[in-house]
Amino acid sequence: MKQITNKLLSGAVGAALLAGGVMVTGTASAAQDKYTSVPMLYGKERVASEDPTATMGLLLQPAFTALDRTGSAAGTEDKSEFSFQRLRWFLRGSVTEDVDYLLVTEWARNGATASSDGGARAFRARATFRDLGDTTNLAVGSIIVPFGHAFYVSAASAPWVNYTRMNTTLYGCGSIGCEPDQGEVIANVWKTGVMAFDQISFSDDSSLTYTAGVYNSSGTRFQDDGTQKDFNGSLEYHTGNIFAHYGLRYGSQKDVGGVERDRERHALVLRYNDYLSAPWWLWGEYMTGKDETAGADTKAEGFEVSAGYKFTPKWEGVLRYSEFDPNKDVDNNEFQEVSVGMIYRMQRGIRWQFQVDFNENETKTIDDTVYTVRLTVPFAKKLM
Numbered sequence: 001m002k003q004i005t006n007k008l009l010s011g012a013v014g015a016a017l018l019a020g021g022v023m024v025t026g027t028a029s030a031a032q033d034k035y036t037s038v039p040m041l042y043g044k045e046r047v048a049s050e051d052p053t054a055t056m057g058l059l060l061q062p063a064f065t066a067l068d069r070t071g072s073a074a075g076t077e078d079k080s081e082f083s084f085q086r087l088r089w090f091l092r093g094s095v096t097e098d099v100d101y102l103l104v105t106e107w108a109r110n111g112a113t114a115s116s117d118g119g120a121r122a123f124r125a126r127a128t129f130r131d132l133g134d135t136t137n138l139a140v141g142s143i144i145v146p147f148g149h150a151f152y153v154s155a156a157s158a159p160w161v162n163y164t165r166m167n168t169t170l171y172g173c174g175s176i177g178c179e180p181d182q183g184e185v186i187a188n189v190w191k192t193g194v195m196a197f198d199q200i201s202f203s204d205d206s207s208l209t210y211t212a213g214v215y216n217s218s219g220t221r222f223q224d225d226g227t228q229k230d231f232n233g234s235l236e237y238h239t240g241n242i243f244a245h246y247g248l249r250y251g252s253q254k255d256v257g258g259v260e261r262d263r264e265r266h267a268l269v270l271r272y273n274d275y276l277s278a279p280w281w282l283w284g285e286y287m288t289g290k291d292e293t294a295g296a297d298t299k300a301e302g303f304e305v306s307a308g309y310k311f312t313p314k315w316e317g318v319l320r321y322s323e324f325d326p327n328k329d330v331d332n333n334e335f336q337e338v339s340v341g342m343i344y345r346m347q348r349g350i351r352w353q354f355q356v357d358f359n360e361n362e363t364k365t366i367d368d369t370v371y372t373v374r375l376t377v378p379f380a381k382k383l384m
Contacts, residue, residue: 033207035238035274038152039197040209042144044128044137045093045100053093057380059156061086061108064373071360071367084108085374086155093384100128104142124190139195139213146211146234147171147247148267148285150304151189156378159275159308159343161355162370164322165335166302170265170289174217174253176300176326177291191215191230192222206239217252217260228252228260236269241278245269255294262292280309299328306339316343318355332362351376 036046045053066080087107094100104124124142132138146152150160151167169176174188195213202208212233216224230251237244247267252260266288273281286303302324310316318341325334341355357370 031201031204033199033201033238034204035207037199037207037209037236037238038149038154039146039211039234039236040199041154043139043195043197044130048097048130049094050097052095052384054383055092055380056383057090057092057378059086059088059090059379060084060375060377061155062375063161066371068369068371069367071365085161088155095127098130100130102126102128122190136196136198139197142190142192143195143213143215144189145191145195145213145215145232145249147232147249147265148287149243149245149269149271149283150285150306153275156349156376157276159306159316159318160320160339160341161353161372161374162357164302164304164320164324164337165359166287166304166322166324167285169324169326170287170300170302171267174251174263175291176289176298191232192218192224193229195232207237209236209238210234226252226254226260230263241273243269243271243274245271253291257294259294262290264290275308280307282307296329298326300324300326301328314345316345317341318343335359335361335366349376349378 061084062082063085064080064082067078069078085108088104089107090102090104092100092102102125106122106124126139126141126143129138129140144152148167148171150158151163151171163172169178172188193213193215195211195215197209197211197213199207199209210233213231215230215232216222217226217228217230218224228251230249232247232249234245234247236246245268247265247269249263249265251263251265253263255261268286269284271281271283275281275283282305284303284305286301288301289299291298291300302322304320304322306318306320308316308318318339320337320339320341322337322339323334324337327333336359338358339355341353344352344354346352353372353374353376355370355372355374357368357372359368359370360366
């Protein structure tokens with residue numbers, strides 16, 4: 001792994017710079033794709049500005065969740081709670097036409113590696129150097145690391161209130177054996193490091209977005225005493241109504257004895273129609289993971305498929321089905337989840353979401369029904 005990591009560290013960003021330079025040079029006259037990929041939305045401001053700019057925003061997501069648990073596993077008592085899934089403040093803008101910035105603080109349970117009560121759970125900061133050498137963009141600091149799509153789209157627009165076990169395990173928490181915590185674990189999504197990225201347009205409805213970066217293995221924390229850095233790369237191709245994506249992650253995590261164990265992840269995504277604007281859409285994701293252990297490696301895989309239909313401009317129905325196998329060498333241990341949701345859109349991006357999740361495993365030790373009602377209130381104001 002260390003040899004792989006060293007090669008990736010030395011060549012990943014350079015390869016991205018070279019590829020970006022070749023593609024941009026070859027497509028300089030191509031029309032700009034109207035679709036803006038998520039790395040571009042998260043990574044830099046839409047329009048460069050010679051003067052300093054600042055936009056302040058707030059995202060409120062209060063929710064009520066009730067769990068009806070009938071499985072035989074320990075800790076399967078019913079419960080209900082009010083919570084903030086997100087209570088997020090941000091400031092973003094440009095310093096010059098070549099440098100953008102982002103400051104984010106999270107005051108809700110999903111901002112840290114474990115859900116606990118109250119307090120600012122995380123603070124993140126990033127600077128982006130735009131169009132370096134007219135070939136690529138370079139983000140430095142706290143970065144949302146691209147892998148799949150379901151965990152990567154904006155929380156203010158996501159068509160579900162939580163994430164599947166596949167996503168929380170293989171993307172969100174970094175270890176196949178971690179506890180999903182009702183789809184809220186995001187420790188492995190934000191990382192501290194450096195990432196090159198760009199979207200290369202081929203026509204007014206076709207483009208390729210690439211990312212390549214190296215990061216600390218410690219998730220939301222800035223400190224990392226490991227010697228092996230994580231690598232992440234992704235490619236997203238868009239043409240017309242089709243969105244295809246591949247994500248790759250190489251990394252490590254220290255075990256209880258202090259030994260760094262390799263982590264490998266792969267993701268494939270296929271979407272049809274834009275879930276934000278189209279009257280209906282389809283979305284599928286497949287992921288695999290391998291964790292090195294002191295004994296045999298643990299291999300996992302999972303998939304999720306979802307669909308949405310807008311009955312009216314204000315009402316939308318969403319269906320999602322997911323399976324996850326946390327250890328392919330063990331029989332009868334798969335999880336299945338069926339989710340049914342409704343979205344009601346109000347003015348200025350305010351949304352009510354109602355969702356029911358049916359979760360069970362093959363041995364029936366887990367058999368949960370989760371009811372969630374969530375309100376999303378986004379706010380943004382340009383200050384200068």
